[in-house]
Every structure is written in C-alpha cells, then in structure tokens.
Amino acid sequence: MYSEKVMEHFANPHNVGEIENADGVGEVGNAKCGDIMRMYLKIDNGMITDAKFKTFGCGAAIATSSMATDLVKGKSIDDALKLTNKAVIEALDGLPPVKIHCSVLAEQAIKAALRDYYVKNGIDPTPFLGEETNSCDHCDHCGH
Amino acid sequence: MAKQVIYLDNAATTAVSKTALEAMLPYLAEQYGNPSSVYSVGREAKAGLEKAREQMAKALGCNPREIYFCGCGSEADNWAIKGAAYAGRKKGKTKIVTSCFEHHAVLHTCKALEKEGFEVVYLPVDAEGIVCMDAFYEAVDETCAVVSVMYANNEIGTIQPIGEMAAYCKEKKVLFHTDAVQAVGHLPIHLQGSGIDLLSLSGHKFHAPKGVGALYIRGGVLLPNLIEGGAQERSRRAGTENVAGIVGMGAALTEAVASMEENSSKMKKLQDKLIDGLLQIEHTRLNGSRTKRLPGNANVSFEGIEGESLLLMLDMNGICASSGSACTSGSLDPSHVLLSIGLTHEVAHGSLRLSLSENTTEEEIDRVLEVVPQVVERLRSMSPLWEKIKNSEN
Numbered sequence: 001m002y003s004e005k006v007m008e009h010f011a012n013p014h015n016v017g018e019i020e021n022a023d024g025v026g027e028v029g030n031a032k033c034g035d036i037m038r039m040y041l042k043i044d045n046g047m048i049t050d051a052k053f054k055t056f057g058c059g060a061a062i063a064t065s066s067m068a069t070d071l072v073k074g075k076s077i078d079d080a081l082k083l084t085n086k087a088v089i090e091a092l093d094g095l096p097p098v099k100i101h102c103s104v105l106a107e108q109a110i111k112a113a114l115r116d117y118y119v120k121n122g123i124d125p126t127p128f129l130g131e132e133t134n135s136c137d138h139c140d141h142c143g144h
Numbered sequence: 145m146a147k148q149v150i151y152l153d154n155a156a157t158t159a160v161s162k163t164a165l166e167a168m169l170p171y172l173a174e175q176y177g178n179p180s181s182v183y184s185v186g187r188e189a190k191a192g193l194e195k196a197r198e199q200m201a202k203a204l205g206c207n208p209r210e211i212y213f214c215g216c217g218s219e220a221d222n223w224a225i226k227g228a229a230y231a232g233r234k235k236g237k238t239k240i241v242t243s244c245f246e247h248h249a250v251l252h253t254c255k256a257l258e259k260e261g262f263e264v265v266y267l268p269v270d271a272e273g274i275v276c277m278d279a280f281y282e283a284v285d286e287t288c289a290v291v292s293v294m295y296a297n298n299e300i301g302t303i304q305p306i307g308e309m310a311a312y313c314k315e316k317k318v319l320f321h322t323d324a325v326q327a328v329g330h331l332p333i334h335l336q337g338s339g340i341d342l343l344s345l346s347g348h349k350f351h352a353p354k355g356v357g358a359l360y361i362r363g364g365v366l367l368p369n370l371i372e373g374g375a376q377e378r379s380r381r382a383g384t385e386n387v388a389g390i391v392g393m394g395a396a397l398t399e400a401v402a403s404m405e406e407n408s409s410k411m412k413k414l415q416d417k418l419i420d421g422l423l424q425i426e427h428t429r430l431n432g433s434r435t436k437r438l439p440g441n442a443n444v445s446f447e448g449i450e451g452e453s454l455l456l457m458l459d460m461n462g463i464c465a466s467s468g469s470a471c472t473s474g475s476l477d478p479s480h481v482l483l484s485i486g487l488t489h490e491v492a493h494g495s496l497r498l499s500l501s502e503n504t505t506e507e508e509i510d511r512v513l514e515v516v517p518q519v520v521e522r523l524r525s526m527s528p529l530w531e532k533i534k535n536s537e538n
C-alpha cells in the first residue's frame with residue numbers, strides 16, 4: 001500500500017529528535033485521532049539550518065514528517081513558507097488516499113513552527129501564514 | 145535476505161492444514177461433480193458433502209440435519225439474525241438484543257434491521273471484556289425476536305457466559321444466536337441441550353479454507369431463507385455447494401476437536417509466556433480478561449505509540465500481527481471493541497493483537513519477546529507523547 005520511498009522514510013526516518021533552544025516549535029494533530037506531529041526549527045539569518053521532529057502516528061505520519069523536515073532544511077524561510085502537502089506527497093512518490101491527511105499535518109506542523117518563530121521574534125505571523133490552522137481541530141477525517 | 149515469517153494472526157485466518165488439504169484434493173480433481181446430479185461423479189461429491197455434515201455434527205454434538213453449509217461466517221451471521229428477526233416480526237416481536245462489541249457481520253446486520261424498524265439493544269461489556277449480565281436480564285423479554293451474543297470476541301479473545309444466556313432465552317422463549325466463529329475448533333462445544341438455537345461458524349479460523357462456513361439451526365427452528373434459488377441444503381440455502389471447501393472443513397474440525405485438549409494446553413503455556421513477557425514493557429496493559437480467554441489470544445496496548453507503525457516495524461522483522469488502531473481498522477475510529485472495554489482513543493490506537501495456533505513454537509514466542517520491546521522503544525523514542533507518559537505513574 002505504501003511506495004518504496006515511504007517505507008524508506010518510515011524504516012529510517014531522517015531528522016528524528018528535538019532541538020534544544022529551537023527558534024520555532026510547532027505541534028499539530030491530536031492523540032485521539034492517532035496522529036501528533038511536533039516540529040523543531042533552528043533558524044539563522046532567515047535560513048532554516050536544522051529541522052527535527054517527533055511524531056506519534058502511522059507509517060505515513062512518520063514518513064511525511066521525515067520528508068517535510070528534509071524539504072525545509074537548508075531552505076530560506078520564504079521557501080519553507082511555500083511548502084505544500086502536495087510537494088511532500090510527490091517527494092514520497094505518492095500516498096494512499098486515506099493517508100493524504102498525514103501530508104496535510106506535516107505541512108501544518110512546519111508552518112506552526114514558523115508561526116512560533118515569528119511570534120517569538122515579535123512579528124505578526126498572519127501576513128505570512130494567515131490564520132492558525134490545525135486540521136485536527138475541525139477535522140472531518142475522524143470526526144472528533 | 146529471506147526472513148522466516150512468524151505468523152501470529154491466527155484470529156484473522158489460519159493456514160489450511162495438511163489433513164484438510166488432503167481431504168479436499170480429490171474433490172478439486174476427479175470428484176468434481178455437482179452433488180445434485182444423478183450420475184456417479186455427482187453422487188461421489190454428494191457423499192463427500194454428507195460425510196462432512198456428519199463430521200461437523202459429531203464435533204459439535206448435534207444432529208447432521210441441523211448443520212447448514214454456507215459461504216462464510218458473515219453469511220451465517222446475516223442469515224441467523226435477519227432470519228430470526230423476520231420470523232419474530234410475524235409474531236409481533238421486534239426487539240433484538242446483541243452486544244456492543246460484536247463482529248461487524250453482526251453489528252452491521254443489526255444496524256440494517258434497525259433501519260427496517262427493529263429496536264436493537266446493544267449490551268455493554270465490562271472492563272474485562274465480558275457482557276454485563278445485569279443489562280442482559282434487563283433487556284431480554286418476550287418481545288425479543290432474537291438475542292445474538294458472540295461466543296468469544298475476535299479481538300480480545302474473551303469468552304462470554306453463553307450457557308447462562310442461552311438458558312435464560314429458552315425460558316423466555318426467545319431465539320438465541322451465537323457467533324462462534326472464534327470459538328469453534330478451539331473451545332469444547334456441545335450443542336444438544338445447550339439452549340443455543342443458532343450458531344455461526346467459519347472454516348478458515350480452524351485450518352479449513354476461506355469461503356466456507358455453516359449455520360447450526362436447531363431442529364424445529366424455522367428461519368426464512370437468506371439465499372433463494374435451488375434446492376440445496378434441503379431448500380434452505382441455495383447455491384451449488386463448495387464441495388471441496390466443505391469436505392476440508394469437516395476434516396479440519398474433526399482434527400481440531402480430536403486434538404483440542406492437547407493444543408489448548410500447549411497454546412495456553414505459550415500465551416502465558418507471551419503475555420507475561422509483553423507486560424514487562426512499562427506502560428503496557430493487557431486488554432480483556434486474563435482467565436476467561438481463548439487459549440491463543442494476546443492483546444495489549446502500549447501507551448504512546450500507534451498500532452499501524454508498530455505492525456509495519458514488526459513486519460520488517462518478519463512478524464505478522466494485527467492492531468485495533470484506526471489506521472488498521474479501515475475506519476476512522478480505533479476498534480469499537482477496545483473502546484467498549486473503556487480504553488481511551490489514545491490507548492486503543494496503540495494496541496497489538498497476537499494470536500497463536502497450535503503450530504506456534506516457543507522459539508517464535510522468544511523471538512517476538514525480543515523484537516517487540518525494541519520496536520516499542522524505538523517508536524516511543526520518536527513519540528512526542530512518551531516523555532510525559534514515562535514520567536507519570538505506570
């Protein structure tokens with residue numbers, strides 16, 4: 001059911017862990033639904049120099065966390081803001097339809113971490129990120 | 145690198161035994177006739193069919209004329225419950241009593257009947273996974289068309305007080321059905337005098353092939369047909385019989401019953417070792433009663449991790465198991481069985497079911513007890529929930 005790429009990232013996920021004194025931390029999802037992603041970003045001069053994650057969830061949740069952190073590492077904040085769940089899916093050579101929401105969470109977790117970065121630096125994140133979203137707060141995926 | 149597979153999902157399905165396979169082969173080759181035909185190849189097929197019916201009856205302690213072969217356990221459940229419901233409605237009985245943790249073959253059938261105007265009572269189960277008898281006595285009365293409670297639960301293996309329920313239903317003149325798909329071939333069952341009116345079984349849970357089952361209908365109980373057509377099964381279940389499958393089921397059940405005691409004590413020993421070993425892992429709980437339990441079932445929850453990723457990692461280590469997490473139940477919620485015994489969604493997501501067969505070896509259990517703790521630890525090290533759980537009371 002999963003692509004080889006997904007299994008690769010699940011079996012040996014990249015960037016697992018935490019960053020002490022991270023410049024931005026974001027958490028999305030909820031344990032009731034079975035997925036929580038927490039992402040940590042280290043940011044220097046507008047560049048994401050490191051990204052790490054901790055995830056509770058299925059194989060796709062772990063693989064998309066791994067891929068999303070890979071995709072933003074070494075990128076500028078501006079580029080990271082353009083990350084989409086579609087890009088995560090493409091980089092993983094596709095996801096089964098029922099797992100698309102994992103890629104949405106991965107995108108949202110990165111953005112939540114960026115939002116935290118802006119807030120910590122006294123900048124209003126709304127112009128860059130819009131209103132806060134956590135697809136699990138009003139999720140039609142699992143109805144909670 | 146070829147890995148040896150450790151198959152611990154026997155509650156999902158079992159391997160066809162050598163005995164069953166050998167009994168079947170002639171019916172897939174030279175004895176391919178239609179049992180309804182008059183010529184000799186047909187008569188041979190018919191003889192195979194009737195021998196299997198006798199074997200089933202002997203194994204279950206009933207009359208061969210009370211065994212009706214059908215397509216699978218789900219069909220038997222549908223037939224029993226819909227049939228009893230429609231028969232009851234003719235007499236003005238429109239209530240159905242079942243439990244909240246039945247297999248979907250029963251639950252969805254009851255839901256469908258609810259849409260047709262039947263009132264369905266879903267009995268609660270206690271934290272040990274046993275149907276609450278107080279609720280049972282309160283719900284069951286003369287207005288019930290049928291009471292349907294499973295013999296043993298497919299996820300947590302808990303064995304229900306079937307004898308007590310059947311006796312009470314008899315007293316109240318209410319038909320009693322039990323989905324014994326997980327019990328037949330694993331627990332001693334003697335139908336005559338049991339008070340059970342209807343019992344569903346499925347071959348693939350006791351080393352017969354998939355796609356063959358049976359419904360026991362106690363002599364004298366009249367049910368409308370579910371499948372209409374030809375005159376097979378004494379005009380009560382149409383369709384040219386799956387002769388080879390039926391013959392395999394007769395052989396498999398005969399073997400299972402003959403070696404039940406030996407298999408059961410062997411499996412119980414390994415089950416104990418497995419459960420004790422798994423409970424060594426911190427923040428782990430056993431789901432379902434430890435004692436009122438099928439001999440091959442172990443079901444535990446590991447806090448802080450999710451079941452699908454657990455199964456994938458076990459699979460990478462050659463271990464086949466199952467889980468009640470939402471991601472593996474194919475629905476949006478974790479298993480209704482685990483929720484029914486009071487688990488939170490979070491804990492239900494982290495469940496693991498390992499189900500043994502008599503072919504499971506001690507080496508396999510040792511290997512599982514080596515791999516599972518490593519995998520659980522690995523997933524917990526990735527889990528944002530684990531720190532907090534670890535620091536709380538076990």
Ligand SMILES: Cc1ncc(COP(=O)(O)O)c(C=O)c1O
Nearest residue numbers: 216217218247249298325326346
């Ligand atoms: C308790 C129970 N009832 C019914 C069924 C359905 O049986 P079958 O797969 O033969 O339709 C199963 C098997 O999954 C089961 O475990």
